[in-house]
């Protein structure tokens with residue numbers, strides 16, 4: 224072994240570590256392990272972790288051996304993957320860094336073009352993801368997530384643990400948000416030691432696409448319409464009431480104030496407008512209480528009362544919401560008895576949005592998917608770690 228510092232042209236120097244073997248060395252045949260003579264050799268070079276401030280390269284004469292049985296065979300080196308220009312340790316470093324900072328920033332830091340880094344990320348993530356065991360998955364949350372500013376969407380499937388013992392795990396991510404997206408997940412289960420019928424619970428929003436997808440591809444799954452999605456609709460109904468009031472010229476800032484007092488100073492029609500907003504807010508609050516009841520029977524009673532209140536409210540957006548709730552009745556009450564919530568998917572959506580920002584300029588969906596799996600998929604990498612803790 225020989226090493227030396229060379230000036231790479233700029234300020235920084237590059238450290239080269241040359242590895243060679245002695246003439247007459249014999250190496251094990253990769254197929255049968257028999258010690259064989261060297262047939263020929265080729266010098267290869269790998270980027271390794273920096274030595275102090277110096278970019279460090281290993282270069283080694285890598286032999287091909289000639290086995291009496293297997294003929295001429297290429298040897299592999301223990302410190303790098305075939306065809307990779309990086310050592311395993313350098314790759315482990317990259318994988319650790321891209322979890323913490325944007326890939327482009329990592330590229331600038333280590334002086335490598337980010338397309339080379341993306342290749343590393345996709346390789347390790349694909350391998351670890353393919354090896355993931357889904358045999359215990361019994362409940363999932365399926366949701367859409369924005370992948371680009373221009374409102375392109377992907378579907379994500381997150382494992383939820385009804386007993387809340389395991390941390391949520393991003394299982395699957397695919398472009399589009401159609402019924403077929405659920406089918407793609409069901410199909411993927413096959414390569415992860417799992418099958419679609421084992422999914423007992425699927426928490427989804429009320430979009431027809433996911434309802435159809437679950438009905439077709441996860442036949443055993445009880446659909447749960449998640450309370451976050453129901454409450455999101457309630458929030459939108461309040462906004463619609465607000466907009467309608469604004470269109471009628473109501474002063475809404477004053478309205479909030481008027482709800483707290485100063486009532487006698489208002490004209491009759493202003494009072495009515497402001498009553499509307501108050502009713503909308505009260506309806507939203509009351510809907511929230513549905514999930515506080517101990518069981519489906521009491522929650523159903525509450526929700527029934529709520530629907531007739533909403534129907535009588537003369538607030539069109541809430542009348543519409545009451546109809547939506549009635550037509551998704553069982554799925555909303557399926558929250559009980561397990562208290563199924565896709566809160567986990569909210570957390571993972573947050574991670575995905577962070578990943579999206581990190582992967583700025585990620586160029587294609589596969590890069591974004593790889594970073595998301597890496598950040599939220601609880602993957603186990605098979606790579607020697609240069610750190611005290613496995614990455």
Ligand SMILES: [Zn+2]
Pocket residue numbers: 252253254255256257290291292293294
């Ligand atoms: Zn052999």
